[in-house]
Amino acid sequence: MTTPNANAPPFYHNLHVHYIENLASKIDAPSSYEGAVTEHLRMSGIYWSLTALSLLVSPQQVDERMHLTKQQDHNPENVLKQRPSIVDFVFSCYDEKSGGFGGNQNQDGHILYTLSAIQIFALADALQDPRLTSIQKKIVSFIQKLQQADGSFAGDEWGEVDTRFSYCALSALSLLNHLDGDIIEVDMAAEYIASCQNFDGGFGCHPGAESHAGQIFCCVGALSIARRLDLLRDPELLCWWLAERQCDSGGLNGRPEKQADVCYSWWILSSLCILGRVDWIRGDKLAEFILKCQDEDDGGIADRPADMP
């Protein structure tokens, strides 16, 4: 779809591979500040790293480089290098009390990290792991209990409601093959999401909240999984709103009059793909923008050119 562009640097494939690999050990270091402040969402961080790496190298390479399914070092003398596999780690984040997965060990179950956990299992081809199948009923029940009377989903037993959580619930159940079968009220979930459509065609975190590209991805994704895209009142207006996010730089912003940010490439392109309108933006110009956001020394990609990855 896109061809190399004289206006942008090349794609630093190998640098990004190393960046992702190094991130894991950097963040795990006990003295790491970034590690400490992102501790509660480690599960999602792992998922994002694995997905990114999976786009760059083969599944076997992902497994080897990230110790996805196998422990790091079997040499009993090398105690410092002993580390469980990622899959082992994910299981260690299971919260028996709630039935969901926490963001890290000893954290309460939350829908966000439950989805990330299941996504990691899917990437690791571990959805049939007996450790998972034995707790599957409890996970499904955890998700089921989060659905509110109006069809929306809370994040955890005490928590806030947000359309992000609707997406997480539907995606998680879909991956576990438990979407059909009356476990949750799928139509009510979809109708709640539909009620979050705004006057500009977009979606926010609650009914009436400002349209935001990230929330739009969650809502469109959820409706798609629920097979209720028919509930979109004005899909063309929505796609137009998404297309309007493209700035002169080629990058995409998340809301009107905000700066372009590389992360919106994903939220917006996915939404446009689901709705069949990806050609309403210029892919080549977007690619140019993203390439300019790379760190050409250490790999990694920043939110905009010249920022830190």
Place this chain on the structure above:
Amino acid sequence: IFKKEEKSERALELTATCLRYNPANYTTWWFRRQCLAALSSPSSDSASATSTKSELIFFNPDLIEKDLRLAGAMGGSNPKNYQIWYHRRNLLENLFTECSSKKSDANHTDGMRLVHDELDYIAEVLENDAKNYHAWSHRQWVIKTINQEILWTNEQNFTNDLIVEDIRNNSAWNHRWFVFHRGRKLSHFCINSATSEANYALEKIALDPYNESPWNYMIALVKEQIRWVDANDGISKEVFLTLLNTCHDMSIEVMKGFEESTKKDGKECFHYLSTLIDMLEIKADADSCKQAIGYAEELETRYDPIRKKYWRMRADQLRDKIQE
């Protein structure tokens, strides 16, 4: 302390320390609320106080105020932290729900004071970051939960203040739409509001047409009226067309003024032609459609080529309309 489920003053202190290191740790916030609930409960045996679902927890108003201050202090450097905003909401939820039922008791007075304090706090956060998504969504929750006419009316002025400060603040425009529709209670602007709000949008467009928000606002309010044409307490087709034609003609007027004062080509602002196309398409007669096709072709080839596929699609759709 956590494992023993001790919910005491010192446990509360400990959570504050933990939160200073990592204010995004949702488990810590949850445990803190458990401590606050235990300390708020009339039973002196705080260790045995159980909290079930949040709707049964009434935090002591003094503790609420203290914790709002704590959250505010932490929030200062983390205005985008979901957990801090959710903590505020959780503290206030039951009290505010009570306030909305017009009983005038001590709880109500306390509650209303906290309502105004909370709106002031949110306004402060917005002073630093006028587009803070959490702040706006929290504000919507406060206003909608209390649901008092005077607050809704004040909010209309609030949105105007923020729009005047920065006409490009899309959050303020979104809030304006929300407020005029009383949350989602009103399904549409009444025709008088639609007309005055269209004028409001045009006023702001005149200040800087290169600003998506008022254009989106105006075309949305026009489209919203379509559903009420010939409806039971709706409007007649004539009244609707008056609104539509006024918006169309005034948009052109405004852009003429812009071109005269800046010596720029108004068409370079793609929102302008885009809105005209939308309005001409609503008119739907052959001449209007032809004019709209002309604009779409100009956008495709000259004024907004980054979205050329979209404009081509619009032109094709308009051609189909003429055929019908």
